[in-house]
Amino acid sequence: MAEKIDVDDERDPRLDDFRDLSAADRRPDRPGGRGFVIAEGTVVVRRLLRSRFPPRALLGVERRIADLEPDLAGFDVPAYVTSAETMANVVGFHLNRGVLAVADRAPQPSxxxxxxxxxxxxxxxxxxxxxxxxxxxxxxxxxxxxxxxxxxxxxxxxxxxxxxxxxxxxxxxxxxxxxxxxxxxxxxxxxxxxxxxxxxxxxxxxxxxxxxxxxxxxxxxxxxxxxxxxxxxxxxxxxxxxxxxxxxxxxxxxxxxxxxxxxxxx
Amino acid sequence: MAEKIDVDDERDPRLDDFRDLSAADRRPDRPGGRGFVIAEGTVVVRRLLRSRFPPRALLGVERRIADLEPDLAGFDVPAYVTSAETMANVVGFHLNRGVLAVADRAPQPSxxxxxxxxxxxxxxxxxxxxxxxxxxxxxxxxxxxxxxxxxxxxxxxxxxxxxxxxxxxxxxxxxxxxxxxxxxxxxxxxxxxxxxxxxxxxxxxxxxxxxxxxxxxxxxxxxxxxxxxxxxxxxxxxxxxxxxxxxxxxxxxxxxxxxxxxxxxx
CATH class of the missing domain: 3.40.1280.10 (SPOUT methyltransferase, trefoil knot domain)
Known part of the structure; x- marks a missing residue:
């Protein structure tokens, strides 16, 4: 089961995977892009958790992380819980969907x-x-x-x-x-x-x-x-x-x- | 034929039909909305000129108004010609399509x-x-x-x-x-x-x-x-x-x- 971790400080380095998502260097298709897969909202995060892409972490408000708990069984990833405001400050824009997941890329099939x-x-x-x-x-x-x-x-x-x-x-x-x-x-x-x-x-x-x-x-x-x-x-x-x-x-x-x-x- | 009129001053009251298009009061479906029909870009302006909606005026950069000249034959409406910058200041945002037309609404068919x-x-x-x-x-x-x-x-x-x-x-x-x-x-x-x-x-x-x-x-x-x-x-x-x-x-x-x-x- 994923571990729920409360985070208050938007500068917490454990949230770095989620930082400044709209900045150009997060675009995987551009030089310097880090190439993570980002899922926004419970529906899409749920699909990510059932996909071939290995999740690294979740970040969300209490209610959204709770909604996803059944889907997180069997995953050993941190689920950072914070306020909508802190989330917006980390990500760089307001997310009305309240939850994000970051995953690594996976090899393409042939x-x-x-x-x-x-x-x-x-x-x-x-x-x-x-x-x-x-x-x-x-x-x-x-x-x-x-x-x-x-x-x-x-x-x-x-x-x-x-x-x-x-x-x-x-x-x-x-x-x-x-x-x-x-x-x-x-x-x-x-x-x-x-x-x-x-x-x-x-x-x-x-x-x-x-x-x-x-x-x-x-x-x-x-x-x-x-x-x-x-x-x-x-x-x-x-x-x-x-x-x-x-x-x-x-x-x-x-x-x-x-x-x-x-x-x-x- | 529409009359081409050069306009330099963004405060010119003849451009009032085009002013602050993104402001809420220009939404025809809201109280205070003026209810004009707005067409953006040559393709859409051309369709407007062939529609049942009577045009009131055009506003565009020189090149776009020139593109539309054949379509404007037979219309007695002003075509205001100005710079992209003045246009943006009137409209309230940058329009990369370079031309706008404003038309009145027309009765719906039954x-x-x-x-x-x-x-x-x-x-x-x-x-x-x-x-x-x-x-x-x-x-x-x-x-x-x-x-x-x-x-x-x-x-x-x-x-x-x-x-x-x-x-x-x-x-x-x-x-x-x-x-x-x-x-x-x-x-x-x-x-x-x-x-x-x-x-x-x-x-x-x-x-x-x-x-x-x-x-x-x-x-x-x-x-x-x-x-x-x-x-x-x-x-x-x-x-x-x-x-x-x-x-x-x-x-x-x-x-x-x-x-x-x-x-x-x-």
């Missing part, structure tokens, strides 16, 4: 491991917006997608804002980096996947007409969309039929629609 | 008018979050939904943040308020609609199994969902099949999935 366990995968190119990335993971979890593969110019799903927007599902949906691009997609084909690129282009086939089997759905960033290289490496191009005059959906929303279409086929 | 022209409608109860509401309108426009009806406790789609998140589509997708709730849904049934309530409840039928014809999709707020009254007034209850352990999708995302499922049936 692309092949993810592929073998999945029927539908999402593959991203240039999804650099942390909120879109988090929302996409939330949608992947809700609609039963087996994993997310990160191509070039994607941001880090474990950055704090992505963790929050995903409701903690970045901690749960397996993901891995596709280092070779787009040639790394060949691993998916070897595992029996068809690679289907989502594009608003009129020449693409309507998503509904994409046949069955294992599918890796390829998504580009909002705005520029997929590069020609990525489109060229796909086995099929599919589109979500749009009403006249509307450019496109947000990338996480388009992904939800595509996940729904494919996941529901069993 | 529920019956909207229903007669639509095959699929969205009906909202308690969607109070301006960003969710804006995103839902964007999705409605992209997926060809005929209109949005606002039940109780919905926020104002014409509030600035909703206009922005919708990419201007709140100015384009017709909407009206359903004053009697839920008895106002009877108007839709008179017009041949089935009212289908979206709910994550296991007892609801999968969305895919909902038959054809005219459908009004009923959405509740994220979190509490639809009230018992609203669920009781629906002709059918439908759900988006979710993977185990995931509570639900964001309301705008769930709406996108449902719009996709129904709009694609022709």
């Amino acid at each position: 692309v092949r491991e993810i592929a073998r366990a999945a029927n539908v995968l999402a593959v991203l190119e240039g999804v650099g917006d942390h909120e879109n990335l988090g929302a996409l993971f939330r949608n992947a979890a809700a609609l039963g997608i087996g994993g997310v593969l990160l191509g070039p110019r994607c941001s880090d799903p474990l950055y704090r804002r992505s963790v929050r927007v995903s409701m903690g599902h970045v901690l749960r949906v397996p993901f891995a980096t596709l280092a070779a691009w787009p040639s790394g997609l060949d691993v998916l084909r070897e595992e029996g996947f068809r690679v289907a690129a989502l594009t608003p282009h009129e020449s693409a086939m309507p998503l509904r007409e994409l046949g069955g089997g294992r599918v890796a759905l390829l998504f580009g960033s909002e705005g520029p969309g997929l590069t020609e290289d990525a489109l060229g490496a796909a086995d099929a191009r599919v589109r979500i039929p749009m009403a006249g005059g509307v450019d496109s959906l947000n990338v996480a929303t388009a992904a939800a629609v595509a996940f729904y279409e494919l996941a529901g086929r069993g | 529920v019956r008018e909207i229903a007669r022209a639509a095959n699929v409608l969205a009906v909202l109860e308690g969607v109070g979050d301006h960003e969710n509401l804006g995103a839902l309108f964007r999705n409605a426009a992209a997926l060809g939904i005929g209109g949005v009806l606002l039940g109780p406790r919905c926020s104002d789609p014409l509030y600035r943040r909703s206009v922005r998140v919708s990419m201007g589509h709140v100015l384009r997708v017709p909407f009206a308020t359903l004053a009697a709730w839920p008895s106002g849904l009877d108007v839709l049934r008179e017009e041949g609609f089935r009212v289908a309530a979206l709910t994550p409840h296991e007892s609801a039928m999968p969305l895919r199994e909902l038959g054809g014809g005219r459908v009004a999709l009923l959405f509740g707020s994220e979190g509490p969902g639809l009230t018992e009254d609203a669920l009781g007034a629906a002709d059918a209850r439908v759900r988006i099949p979710m993977a185990g352990g995931v509570d639900s999708l964001n309301v705008a995302t769930a709406a996108a999935v449902a719009f996709y499922e129904l709009a694609g049936r022709g």
Whole structure:
């Protein structure tokens, strides 16, 4: 069971893992970032405790730490209890969710491991917006997608804002980096996947007409969309039929629609 | 053609329509709000100029006003040209989109008018979050939904943040308020609609199994969902099949999935 420890002094060095979270050097994707995984709020902290990421410590107000006690059974980590004010002074901003957990990173599964366990995968190119990335993971979890593969110019799903927007599902949906691009997609084909690129282009086939089997759905960033290289490496191009005059959906929303279409086929 | 007028002085009273936009009294849904429609950025200003909302004036940097000149043909409104700095001082915050337009509100169409022209409608109860509401309108426009009806406790789609998140589509997708709730849904049934309530409840039928014809999709707020009254007034209850352990999708995302499922049936 985690040990509850009351802390009054915001300068207490035991709270250093939680200090100044909004400062740039806490961004794991930037040089000097310490790379911890940060979970905010009881729902997300609970998901962290059930994930592959090993928790280091919790920090929260009395009531929130108490809410989490059943989830903390079996964990040998400190749970620092303090006031909302001290918490805000440590973290650097006011947290209305009243509890935080810090965890270490864990090794990524391999692309092949993810592929073998999945029927539908999402593959991203240039999804650099942390909120879109988090929302996409939330949608992947809700609609039963087996994993997310990160191509070039994607941001880090474990950055704090992505963790929050995903409701903690970045901690749960397996993901891995596709280092070779787009040639790394060949691993998916070897595992029996068809690679289907989502594009608003009129020449693409309507998503509904994409046949069955294992599918890796390829998504580009909002705005520029997929590069020609990525489109060229796909086995099929599919589109979500749009009403006249509307450019496109947000990338996480388009992904939800595509996940729904494919996941529901069993 | 709109008249271009150079303005140097941020105190110029001709700019009063644009002043202190982030202050609470500019919220049309609050007492004292002036109720203008505010469009930000060339894409959204362009949609405003093609909408039913009569523009009062534009304010922008030289380059953005120049971009909009073709769209301003036929409009007899002032286009105030100034520096980015003066603009920020008038508006009260820095606008990286460089142009704003202010328009008057316009009368809402009636529920019956909207229903007669639509095959699929969205009906909202308690969607109070301006960003969710804006995103839902964007999705409605992209997926060809005929209109949005606002039940109780919905926020104002014409509030600035909703206009922005919708990419201007709140100015384009017709909407009206359903004053009697839920008895106002009877108007839709008179017009041949089935009212289908979206709910994550296991007892609801999968969305895919909902038959054809005219459908009004009923959405509740994220979190509490639809009230018992609203669920009781629906002709059918439908759900988006979710993977185990995931509570639900964001309301705008769930709406996108449902719009996709129904709009694609022709």
